[in-house]
Amino acid sequence: MTIRTWLKWTACLSMVAVIGLAEEGKWTPQQVLQLDAAWLRQQGLELPVSRLWDPQRGTGLLAGTVSTGGCSAGFVSATGLILTNHHCLFGVIQENSRADRDLITNGFLARTPAEELRGTTTRVTVPRKFTDVTREMEAGIPSGAGDLARAKAIEAKQKEMVAACERTPGARCSVAAFEGGLQYVLVESFELTDIRLVYAPPRAIGEFGGEPDNFRWPRHTGDFAMARAYKDGKPYQPEFYFPISRAGVKPGDFVMVLGYPGRTMRSLTAEEMANEREYRFRLRAEFYGEWIRLLEESTKGSPQGSIAVSATLKSLNNTHTNALGQLAGMARGRIVEKQKEQDGQVLAWAAQHAGHAPAVEAKKELDRLAEESRRTALHDFLLQAIPNGPLALKQATTLVRLAAERPKPDAEREPEYMERQLSRLRATLEREQKSFYQPADEAMLAAYVERALKLGAGERIAAIDQRFGGAPVREAVSRLYQATKVTDAGERLKMFAESTEQLRARQDAFLDLAFALEPELRAWQTATRTHEGAVARLRPQWRRAVIARAAKPVAPDANSTLRVSFAHVAGYVPRDGVFYTPQTTLAGMIEKHTGEEPFAVPPIILEAARHVKPEQIPLDFLSNADTTGGNSGSPVVNGRGELVGLNFDRVWENVANDFGYNPEIARNVNVDIRFFLWLLEDVEKADNILQELGVKR
C-alpha cells in the first residue's frame, strides 16, 4: 500500500467516525458556557470551557477573534500580528500597489516592522462584552405602537444604547437582535484603526483557482494574508492570541471555527424562504449574471478597464455564484418543502400547548406579510441593488441622502449617516475611484434602466420612467455621464461636504436623478421598516414556540456577532460514485497548474516545490463546521486552542446551508496553516516572522 493510499483510506475512515458527531450550530459566547461540558470534551475540546470565554473580563479564546467588518481574523502573536484571508486584506494590498510595485501580482513581505504598509481601508474590532438588553429594548417600545413606530422605537433605543456604550474611548458598540428580536444583546468591542500589511502571497496563490474553483472542492488556494495592529503607534498587545500549531490536522480531528458569520435565514418560515429563493437568489442569478457579462464585455481589450472593474467583478461573481448555489441547494435539499413540513409540525404543537397560541396567530400574519411583499418584489429588488451597481448612481444617491441626513441631530439620522460612520463613508467615496471605468458603469446603468422600464404597472419607478421613458436608453445614459461631476473624485469629495441646496444648485444630471429617486427610496425604506416592525413583533412569538418544541439549545441565526462552531475534519459524498477526501496538498496545486490564470503557480513556488515532496505539504482541508459569509478569515483552532488553519469558503453543495444544516454535505473550506508556514519558511525565508510567531525551527 502506498503512503498516498493509506492517507486516502484514513480520510475515508475518519468520515465515518465523524458523521455521528456532526452538530449544527453557530453558538454565541453565552451559549457556549451553557453547553454540556462533557459533550464538548467528547467532541474533542481539551481546554476547560471557561478558557473559551470569560464574560466578566471579556477575554479567552474568543477574544482573540476579531472582526474586520465583513471578515473574521485572529491574533497570532503577542505583538499584534493578525491572520486572515487574502481576500479580506485585498483592499490594503491594492491601496499599496503601484505600476512599478505590483503587490497584487507579486505579493509582499515586510522584513522589518518599518517596511509594513499602512492602509486606510482596514479596521479591526476586538470583542469585550456581551450584555443582554432585551428587557430595556422591550421597555423602549411604547405599548400599542404601530409597526413603523415599533421599528423606529427599536432603532432609537439601539442608537441610544450604542451612544452610551461608545462614550468609553475606543469603544465600538452595537445592539444585535437574536431570533428576530426574541433577545437583544449589547455587543461592546473596541476598535483598532492602524492596521499595517505584513505579508501577502502573490494573488496567484491567494486566489489560486479563482472563479472556476470558487465554492468548489478539491481546492488549492492559499487564501491568507497577515497584518499587524498598532495602537498609539506601537504594536498592539492583545490579551489573547492563538499559538500556531505545527502539528496541523488530520482527518477526524476536532476543530473550532471562530468568527463573525453574517446572516443566515434558518428561522424564516417556508413562505419567507420561498420569497428569498424567488426574489433574492433567482433575481440575483439573472440580473447580476447580466452585469457580469456586461463588465466583461465592456472591458475586453482594455487592461486599464479590467483592473478597474476587477474588485466589482469579483464581488458580483461571488454573489452570483452564491445565488446559483443557493438555488441548486434549495432544490436539491427540498429545503422550502421540508421547512413547510416543519412549520406545520410547530403549528400543530403550538395549537396544543398552553401559552403558544400567539405563535399560531403570528405564523398566519407572517404568511400574510410574505404574500404582501411579493407584490413589489421586483421593484424592491432594483432599489436595493443600487449599492452593488453602477458607481455613479450609488454615489449620487449616497451624496443626496447624506446631505439630507447631516442637518439632523445625530441620534435621528439613519445609522449609516451618523457622525461615527462619516469618516468611513468618505474613505469609501474616495477609494471607489480606483474601481470606476466609465464604459462599464454606463453598460451597467443601461441594463438597470432597461429592467426598471419593464416593471409592472403596480411597481413602476417614476424617476426612471421620467428620465428614460422616451429616448433610446444607451444614449440617454451616455448623456447622463457627460453631464455629471459625480464621477470625478475631487468633485465628489467636495460634494461630500455640501448641503442639499448646494448639490441642487450644481444642476448635475446624476445628482438630479438621485434627487428624483430620493422620495421613492424613502418610501421603499419606510415600507421596509414597517415590514421589519411587524416582523419584530411576530417573529419572537413564532420562534418562542419553535424553540420550546425543540426542547434543546437552538443556535440562533447568524447576525454578524461572534460565534463558535464545533466541528471535525471530514470529507463528503458530493454525488453518487464520488467521495471528496478532506485534505489537499501542494501536489494537487501543481497538478492543476496550467500556467494560465487562475491556475498559474508562480515560478518561485514551483521551484521551491522541487525540493520537497509536494504531496506532503498540506494545503486546504474540509471540516463540517457551520459557517456562512462573514466567516472568511475565521481562525480554525484545535482542541487546545492552537491555530491550525483559516476558514475561507464553503463547498457548493453547502451554500444553501444558510437555510438549513445538512450534516451529509455541510462542509467549510479551510487553508492549512502548514502551507502558510511552508511559504514563510521555504519560499520567503522569513525567519523574523517565524521567530515572532514562535514557530521557528
Add this chain to the structure above:
Amino acid sequence: MTIRTWLKWTACLSMVAVIGLAEEGKWTPQQVLQLDAAWLRQQGLELPVSRLWDPQRGTGLLAGTVSTGGCSAGFVSATGLILTNHHCLFGVIQENSRADRDLITNGFLARTPAEELRGTTTRVTVPRKFTDVTREMEAGIPSGAGDLARAKAIEAKQKEMVAACERTPGARCSVAAFEGGLQYVLVESFELTDIRLVYAPPRAIGEFGGEPDNFRWPRHTGDFAMARAYKDGKPYQPEFYFPISRAGVKPGDFVMVLGYPGRTMRSLTAEEMANEREYRFRLRAEFYGEWIRLLEESTKGSPQGSIAVSATLKSLNNTHTNALGQLAGMARGRIVEKQKEQDGQVLAWAAQHAGHAPAVEAKKELDRLAEESRRTALHDFLLQAIPNGPLALKQATTLVRLAAERPKPDAEREPEYMERQLSRLRATLEREQKSFYQPADEAMLAAYVERALKLGAGERIAAIDQRFGGAPVREAVSRLYQATKVTDAGERLKMFAESTEQLRARQDAFLDLAFALEPELRAWQTATRTHEGAVARLRPQWRRAVIARAAKPVAPDANSTLRVSFAHVAGYVPRDGVFYTPQTTLAGMIEKHTGEEPFAVPPIILEAARHVKPEQIPLDFLSNADTTGGNSGSPVVNGRGELVGLNFDRVWENVANDFGYNPEIARNVNVDIRFFLWLLEDVEKADNILQELGVKR
C-alpha cells in the same frame, strides 16, 4: 452512521485491501494454466484452474466467451442467449428500426422466440483450440529473406494455415502473432451467423450519459443488450455458459474479465511510443476533431442527416476522445519518458548477458525504423484514415481494390479480399447507405483534401494534387459527388461484382479518383509491409531480452485473441482531494436526469424507480482489470464463474493504459448484472427470459 455512509466507507476500505493484489496482465488461455494456482486462489478464484480452460477439449469458462468481431460477449443460457454491450448490438437494433417502430429510442423485448429479430450484421465466433505454430511459421520464412519478402512469407504461411484449418465446416481460424512474432498461435474457432435480437433497453439507458460521460466516472450507463445464437434454425446449445449471479459484487470482490482485447502497445520501444503519440493520437485529436465539427455543422437542422451520421459520429467521437485520453495519460504518466528509462535498463542488461547481444542491435535498428517512419508520418496518416472518413472515398477505393484482387488466386489476395471475406464486405457496402448523408460526406472530403494539399514536399499525394490542385476545393468536391454513382446503393452493389475494366469503363469520377490513388495506396502498403517485415525480424529479439530480464510471466500485448484479466472491484483517486467509489446506483442516474439527452431517463424507468429504493439498485462498478478496446461486452464473472457484469469502458485516467499499466488508476467500467435483472423484472416484467436465465424469483 447512515447505510450510505457505511457503503462508502466499505468502498474505501476495500480499495486498500485491493491495491496490494492488483496485477497487470491480459493472460492467454495457455498462460492461465501456467500461472501459480495458489496465487490465483489467493486472488479469489474458487474454481480449479482446469475449469477455466481445457486445451484438449477446447472448453471451460473461456469457451463461453465469444467474439462478435470487435466486441466480446458471453453465453448466458443453455439455449444460446448471449449478453454483450448495447453498443455491440447496435447494428442489429438499427437494422430493425423503422420510422413507425423506433427500437433505438424505445428498446426492444422479444416475448417469445418467434418475436426475435434477425440481423445481417452480427456474427459470433466461439473459441475451440489454440495451437503453437511458431516453428512452422519460422520454417516458412526463407533464410536470408529481405524484409518485404519476410512479411509476404509470413502472410502466405498464415493464409495457408488458416485455409487448412477452415476446411472443417463452420471453422473460423486465424494465426496470431505474440510479442511481435516471438510466438505464433493458430486460433481455431467456429462461427455462428444467425444471431437474433432478444432484448435491448432504450438508447437513453444503453447510452445514458453519452459523450459527456464517455470514458468517465461516475457512470450510470445500462450498456447491455441480449441476442440468441441459432444454428441450423435452432437455438444453439453452447457447451459452456455463464450462470447469472443474483448476489452481485461488493467492493474488494474478485472478478475475472474475459474477452478479446484488440491492440495494446506496451511492447513498443520509447521511440515507437513517441511516434504513436505524435502521429497517431495527436493527429487523430486534431483531424478527427475537425471531422466531428463538420459532421455536426453539416447536419444541423436536418433530422435525417443527424440520424444518418450518428453511427459515424459516435465512432469518430469515441476515437477522438480516446486520443485525447491517450495524450493526457501519456503526459500525466510520463509514459514515454519511463519507457525510455526501461529501454535503457534492458539495453544495459542485454549487453551484460550472454545470448542477448542481438537485442542491443535490434533496439538500434528499431530506433532507426522509428526515425524513418517520421518522415512520411502525415502522408501515411492520411492514407490510413480513408476507411474512417467520407464514405464515397472509402467505398470507391474498396471497389477498385476488390476488382484488382478478385482475379488473383484466393491465397494470393490481400486477406481482406479473400473469398471468405467477400460476403461481409458486400454486407458492409450495402449497410453503409444508412450512414450516408451527402453534405456531411462532402464536408469531410473537403477537409481531407485541404490537409493533403498542405503536405510537405517529400510526402505529397499525387492523385489529390492532380484532381484538386487548382480549383477551390469545395467546388471540386461537389463536382465529384455530382459525377459518381458510388453513392447509390444499387449501383454500388453492381460495382461490387464488376471487373477493373468495367469499373474504368464507367468513367465515374470517384472511381477514377480511386484508380489514381491506387498506386499510391499500393506503394504505401508495400512500405508498411516492408516495415512490418523488419519489425517481425527485430521485435522478437528485443522482447526476448525484455522477458528474460523480467524473470516472471509477462502477458503479451493484446492482439484480438482471447484473454483473461484477474481483478478486484475497487475505486481510485483521480486527482488530489477526490476518491471515486467503485459502485454507482440507480439513484445516481436519477440525480443526473435533466430530461435532455443524453441525461434523459425514460419515464417508464422513472416510474419504476418510484417503487424501489434507487440507492439500492446497483448500476455500474469499477474494477482494476487490465482491458482495452475489444473488451467491450466482456463477461465479468466472480470467483465461481458466475456472471456479475459486463465490461464496457475504461476510465479517462486509464486510457493510456494501452502503453503501460498503472495500478493506481487502472480501472475498467462494468455494468452491474443486477441492473439488467431489475429492468427485466420491474420494468419489462420479462418472466420468460428470467426463467430461461434461471434467475426467476
